[in-house]
Amino acid sequence: xxxxxxxxxxxxxxxxxxxxxxxxxxxxxxxxxxxxxxxxxxxxxxxxxxxxxxxxxxxxxxxxxxxxxxxxxxxxxxxxxxxxxxxxxxxxxxxxxxxxxxxxxxxxxxxxxxxxxxxxxxxxxxxxxxxxxxxxxxxxxxxxxxxxxxxxxxxxxxxxxxxxxxxxxxxxxxxxxxxxxxxxxxxxxxxxxxxxxxxxxxxxxxxxxxxxxxxxxxxxxxxxxxxxxxxxxxxxxxxxxxxxxxxxxxxxxxxxxxxxxxxxxxxxxxxxxxxxxxxxxxxxxxxxxxxxxxxxxxxxxxxxxxxxxxxxx
Amino acid sequence: xxxxxxxxxxxxxxxxxxxxxxxxxxxxxxxxxxxxxxxxxxxxxxxxxxxxxxxxxxxxxxxxxxxxxxxxxxxxxxxxxxxxxxxxxxxxxxxxxxxxxxxxxxxxxxxxxxxxxxxxxxxxxxxxxxxxxxxxxxxxxxxxxxxxxxxxxxxxxxxxxxxxxxxxxxxxxxxxxxxxxxxxxxxxxxxxxxxxxxxxxxxxxxxxxxxxxxxxxxxxxxxxxxxxxxxxxxxxxxxxxxxxxxxxxxxxxxxxxxxxxxxxxxxxxxx
Numbered sequence: 001x002x003x004x005x006x007x008x009x010x011x012x013x014x015x016x017x018x019x020x021x022x023x024x025x026x027x028x029x030x031x032x033x034x035x036x037x038x039x040x041x042x043x044x045x046x047x048x049x050x051x052x053x054x055x056x057x058x059x060x061x062x063x064x065x066x067x068x069x070x071x072x073x074x075x076x077x078x079x080x081x082x083x084x085x086x087x088x089x090x091x092x093x094x095x096x097x098x099x100x101x102x103x104x105x106x107x108x109x110x111x112x113x114x115x116x117x118x119x120x121x122x123x124x125x126x127x128x129x130x131x132x133x134x135x136x137x138x139x140x141x142x143x144x145x146x147x148x149x150x151x152x153x154x155x156x157x158x159x160x161x162x163x164x165x166x167x168x169x170x171x172x173x174x175x176x177x178x179x180x181x182x183x184x185x186x187x188x189x190x191x192x193x194x195x196x197x198x199x200x201x202x203x204x205x206x207x208x209x210x211x212x213x214x215x216x217x218x219x220x221x222x223x224x225x226x227x228x229x230x231x232x233x234x235x236x237x238x239x240x241x242x243x244x245x246x247x248x249x250x251x252x253x254x255x256x257x258x259x260x261x262x263x264x265x266x267x268x269x270x271x272x273x274x275x276x277x278x279x280x281x282x283x284x285x286x287x288x289x290x291x292x293x294x295x296x297x298x299x300x301x302x303x304x305x306x307x308x309x310x311x312x313x
Numbered sequence: 314x315x316x317x318x319x320x321x322x323x324x325x326x327x328x329x330x331x332x333x334x335x336x337x338x339x340x341x342x343x344x345x346x347x348x349x350x351x352x353x354x355x356x357x358x359x360x361x362x363x364x365x366x367x368x369x370x371x372x373x374x375x376x377x378x379x380x381x382x383x384x385x386x387x388x389x390x391x392x393x394x395x396x397x398x399x400x401x402x403x404x405x406x407x408x409x410x411x412x413x414x415x416x417x418x419x420x421x422x423x424x425x426x427x428x429x430x431x432x433x434x435x436x437x438x439x440x441x442x443x444x445x446x447x448x449x450x451x452x453x454x455x456x457x458x459x460x461x462x463x464x465x466x467x468x469x470x471x472x473x474x475x476x477x478x479x480x481x482x483x484x485x486x487x488x489x490x491x492x493x494x495x496x497x498x499x500x501x502x503x504x505x506x507x508x509x510x511x512x513x514x515x516x517x518x519x520x521x522x523x524x525x526x527x528x529x530x531x532x533x534x535x536x537x538x539x540x541x542x543x544x545x546x547x548x549x550x551x552x553x554x555x556x557x558x559x560x561x562x563x564x565x566x567x568x569x570x571x572x573x574x575x576x577x578x579x580x581x582x583x584x
Contacts, residue, residue, distance in 0.1 A: 017425040025437055136573075140566040142517045144524055145540065145558045152547050152554075251432030255521050259544075269433065270525060273440040285429070285437055293428040 011297060018289045019071065023064050026282050067282065077279040081271060086283045089268060094287075096166060097264035099180045100187065100257070101249055107188030108195055109242060113231070115192075116199020116238075121226060123204055131196060138193025143252050147186040147259045154182055164261035183260045187252055191245055198241045202234040236306055243299025247292045322574030328567030336387045339380035349373065349532055357550040367552045369542060375556045381534040382557060386564070389450050389529070390515035394508055396454030397461050402504065404458070405465025410473045410492050420466065426459035435518055439527045449528045453518050457511055464507050468500040475499075502579035509572035513565045520561050536561050 034050040051057055055066065070076055076086035119131035155163030161182045169176035206212065207230055215225045253266035261267075265284065272280035351371045352364075360367045366375040408419040426434070438452035472478065473496060481491050516536075522528030523537030531538060536557040543553035 013421070014425055014428065017421065018428055021425055021429070025434075026441055136566065136569055137562070140513070140569055141558065141562045142520045142524075142537075142540075144521065145554075145561065148540065148544065148547065148554050148558070152551065156548050247428070247430045248432075249430075251430030254433060254436065255525060258525060270436075273436055273527060274525075276440060281437060281440070285433060288430065288433060289428040292430060296428075 007297060007300070011293065014293055015290055018293070019068060019286055020064075022282055022285045022289070023067065026278060026285075027060060027063070071286070076283045079272070079280040080277040081275045081280070082277075086280055089280075090265070090283065090287060093263065093265045093268045095169060096176075096180075096262065097253055097257070097266060099169060099176060100184050100253055100262070100264060100266075101246070103177070103180055103184035104187035104191060104249065105242065105246075107185060108191035108245075109238075111188070112192045112195035113199055113235075113238065116196045117203055117226065117231060119196070119200040120203030120207060123207075128200075131200065135193040135196040138189060139197075141190075143186055143190035144255045144259050146189050147183065147256055150182045150186045151260075154185075166262050166264070179262065183253075183256045183262050187249060187256055190252065191242075191249065194245060195238060195242060199234065199238050202237045203230060206230045206233050236303055239306065240299060240303060243296055243302075246295045246299075250288050250292055319574075321570045325567050325570030325572075325574060328563055329571055332383060332564050332567060333387070335380055336383040340384055343377055343380060357546060357553070359550070360552060366556045367550070369539070369553050370546055370550070375539075375553065378534040378539060379536070379556050379560050382536045382539060383560065383564075385446070385529055385533060385535040386516055386519055386537075386561075389446060389453070389519045389535075390512055392450045393453035393457065393515045393519075394511045396450060397457035397511065398504065398508060400454070400458040401461030402465055404462040405467075406469050406492055406496065406500075408462070409466035409469025410496055411488070412470070412473070416466070419462075423459045423462050423466075427463070429456075431456040431460070431514070432518060432521055435522060436525065436527050439522055444522075444527045444530060446529055446533070449519060449522055452522065453515050456518070457515065461504075461507060461511065465500060465504060468503045469496055472496045472499045506572060506576045506579055509568055509575055513568035513572065516561060516565050516568070 034047045034054070034056060055063060058066075074087055076090070078084065079086050079089060082089060115131050115135075119128045122128050151163045154161045162179055163182070165179055167175040167179050207226075212225060212230060215229050216222075220229075250266075253264065254270050255266070256262070257264050257266035258270045265288065268280070269284040269288065271277070272284055351373055352368060356368060357370055358364060358368045364374050364376065366379065368374055369378070404419055404423070408416045408423075435449075435452040435456040438455055439448055442448040442451065469492075478491060478495055481495055482488075486494075519528055519535065520537035520540065523535045524541045526541070529535035529538055539557035540554055540561075543550070543557070547554060
């Protein structure tokens with residue numbers, strides 16, 4: 001119980017620091033927000049008016065206080081480019097991105113675990129070389145390159161999936177999955193490479209341990225030994241790495257959603273950055289960092305459920 | 314597997330040597346306007362004898378552009394990684410060696426930064442500072458710092474507990490001297506390995522930033538920019554995406570292969 005309380009306290013502290021870092025990065029770095037919004041050619045009077053109305057002339061600590069107050073009450077202000085409340089935009093886009101995140105992680109794990117196990121079982125043979133080379137190749141290509149290849153193959157040549165756009169899951173769930181599939185596949189392939197390497201190295205370590213020898217000596221089938229005994233022990237570290245990849249994934253969805261014109265959180269973040277929509281930049285950055293941190297916490301807790309040797313407290 | 318490892322290392326070194334040579338010598342050999350000269354009669358022409366890797370939508374030679382892009386991409390990646398070492402090394406070293414409150418405060422900060430996806434942090438910094446080559450370097454450098462600091466801290470923590478550090482402390486050596494003379498040399502292998510891997514990620518990050526228009530700006534040639542430009546003409550001119558894509562892939566592949574082997578040599582425990 002102490003563990004959970006400690007973790008929760010540290011989550012709150014980190015959340016606070018996340019807001020501080022976001023605010024610092026977007027405010028203290030050189031660059032005039034009013035000029036970002038209106039462009040370098042605008043006249044001084046108009047700039048001053050905008051600064052006044054945005055409260056940019058107040059001391060930073062006051063601005064930060066105002067912003068935090070808004071965050072806590074769910075009032076994130078209005079987006080400058082979309083002219084809509086940011087909270088509303090975030091809720092709407094978060095669902096679309098959640099589909100992509102879950103789908104790409106599922107694809108990555110579904111491919112990486114068997115491939116990693118296969119490589120570890122046939123360690124130092126051609127199967128291992130194939131799997132290692134494939135995953136090395138996978139980590140070496142930028143994922144947006146995979147995205148371009150996917151568009152070319154599945155959308156242009158085979159015409160199986162749409163190359164861009166989005167469907168609201170509330171209107172047509174299967175349609176939404178269809179639109180999310182290609183970006184998820186492209187993201188999943190990049191992730192898969194990392195996870196395959198991790199599965200292989202963890203499995204290799206475990207297959208060399210004594211209890212595996214004992215299990216084989218007891219006459220258990222190779223299938224039980226590998227999939228139940230060995231993988232059961234290897235899956236924990238793999239899940240941890242998968243959890244850590246969530247951060248990487250949230251960076252990549254910015255590129256991927258923009259490439260596929262998939263209007264989720266990543267696309268929203270990109271629009272905010274591109275148009276220097278400061279309130280929207282701050283909101284999306286804070287939300288993404290918070291989601292990444294909380295996911296990592298959940299993965300830690302999940303680990304405890306999967307691996308009985310890890311005890312809380 | 315042993316042979317595979319050696320071959321892998323050799324391929325890695327071979328790829329990196331070629332790419333470094335191209336990036337350094339290429340711009341000297343090419344005529345100054347090679348990458349910007351537009352051949353309007355040969356727009357989007359597939360690879361041929363005049364243009365070995367074809368031309369892009371403005372009739373610019375892809376080979377010349379990919380060579381000049383190598384220089385931009387490598388310059389940015391190397392500078393960014395150096396910057397993250399300059400920032401992350403003291404952070405990690407002090408944190409890991411001194412422990413206690415220093416460590417707590419510094420690592421809390423690093424953990425917070427780690428919650429921001431590196432690419433998001435880099436994009437945000439670049440957008441706030443205004444996208445150009447120098448700011449791309451700063452953006453990637455800062456975004457990579459927490460990763461480096463974390464790894465260096467872990468290594469420093471291990472080394473700080475070694476008997477020889479204790480002996481140095483017992484003989485009255487100052488903490489600063491111990492960090493410089495005893496801890497630093499012993500964590501260098503880990504730093505070098507991490508730097509190689511970071512370099513691979515920095516190449517990918519630069520490509521990503523430029524691809525999104527928040528990194529290198531046109532008309533400069535960078536691999537990410539070239540891939541971005543290819544987006545709208547994939548069906549008619551797939552080579553405009555494949556050429557810079559292959560350049561990124563070969564470089565990162567070389568760095569990853571070299572990094573894997575380097576880790577086995579410099580850091581045998583992690584095998």
